[in-house]
Amino acid sequence: MKKNKELARQHRVIQEQKINNLEKEKKILSMASMIDGQESERIRIAKDLHDGIGGLLTSVRTQIKRIEKEVSILSEFDLYKKTNQLIDEAATEVRRISQNLMPSVLRLEGLEVALEDLCTRLREVHDLKVDSHFDFRELNISETQQTFIYRIFQELTNNIVKHANATEVLMQVNNYGDHLNMIIEDNGQGxxxxxxxxxxxxxxxxxxxxxxxxxxxxxISTAAxxxxxxxxxxxLEEKREV
Ligand SMILES: Nc1ncnc2c1ncn2[C@@H]1O[C@H](COP(=O)(O)OP(=O)(O)OP(=O)(O)O)[C@@H](O)[C@H]1O
Ligand SMILES: [Mg+2]
Known part of the structure; x- marks a missing residue:
């Protein structure tokens, strides 16, 4: 009788654990799909903004230059100068917003160049000694995955700049065929x-x-x-289309 009770208790504990694990998995999945949705949406908006409105503003600028050629006196009017200035500001703003949503270097030149760009910024703006090594040999991953990896490095380098008080950084990506390993290290305060x-x-x-x-x-391996x-x-073996 006692044995049965104990068995029933154990069974209940296992069931509860299973339910907990399932709930955890469900939470991770829904969070992941939310992030994925957000990221794809950001990429879409960045492209629309850059190519759509950015392109339109370039056309407006060209048209205005044409009008100026026809009516050269226009260039002497303050109102005309101000209009040109506003168009330039709008174009800069569109570029800034789309850059924030998806860095153009990532869109145009891919992950490796975008990561090199992050390293250059650490060197030039933050005066850090950066040792980088990227091996992306035949890495075939989707745009969303590339953006994810870029965002991970972006936040990790933000943290180094914000919190580490470091002088040296090591950044590595290695493609081992079945998996991608990324390493970022700093010699800061931990x-x-x-x-x-x-x-x-x-x-x-x-x-x-x-x-x-x-x-x-x-x-994460760190200590004060x-x-x-x-x-x-x-x-990498899981060829998930995202
Ligand atoms: N490279 C690092 N060196 C030293 N401390 C770090 C480093 N990375 C993270 N930390 C510590 O870990 C904490 C948590 O980092 P996290 O990125 O989650 O938050 P945050 O940078 O404080 O805020 P947020 O990222 O939301 O702007 C930081 O507040 C900081 O104390
Ligand atoms: Mg942070």
């Missing part, structure tokens, strides 16, 4: 990862969601005064 407040920043949480969405794993090393593995 932090106590397990003592982070749950209600704290969003950066690492959003990185974790992106890694989950890519079915990957992230390992000891720099930070983050390694992320993304499986």
């Amino acid at each position: 932090f106590a990862f397990d003592k982070l407040e749950p209600q704290g920043g969003l950066g690492l949480k959003s990185i974790q969601s992106r890694v989950d969405f890519l079915s990957g794993e992230m390992e 005064g000891d720099g930070t090393s983050i390694s992320i593995n993304i499986p």
Whole structure:
């Protein structure tokens, strides 16, 4: 009788664990698909803005130049100058917004150049010594996946600039055929990862969601005064179309 009760209790515990795991999986999935939806939407809006409105503004500028050729006196009017200035401002603003939504370097030149660009910025703007090595040999991943990886590195480098107080950074991506390994290390002040407040920043949480969405794993190795090393593995064999 006692044995039966114990068995029933164990069965209940296992069932509860299964339900917990399922709920967790469901949560990760819905978060991942939300992020995926947001990212595809951002890419779409960035393209529409850049190619659509950006293109239109370029045409407006060309037309106005034509009118100026016909009516050369126009260039002496303040109102005309101001109009030109406003068109330039609108074009810059469109470029700025679409750049934020999806960096044009990523759109035009792909992930490797975009990551090199991040490194150059760390070197030139933030005076960091950056050692980078990217091996993307025949890496065939979708635009959304590329954007995810770019955003992960973008947030990790933001964190280095914001929190690490480092002088050196190592950034690596290696394609091992069945998985992609990304490493980012700094020699800064490090932090106590397990003592982070749950209600704290969003950066690492959003990185974790992106890694989950890519079915990957992230390992953070850091300690106060000891720099930070983050390694992320993304499986490649799963040819998921996103
Ligand atoms: N490379 C790093 N070096 C030192 N501390 C770091 C580093 N990366 C993260 N941290 C610490 O981890 C915390 C959490 O980082 P996270 O990116 O989640 O949030 P945040 O940067 O504070 O805010 P948000 O990203 O939302 O703007 C940071 O506040 C910082 O204390
Ligand atoms: Mg952050």
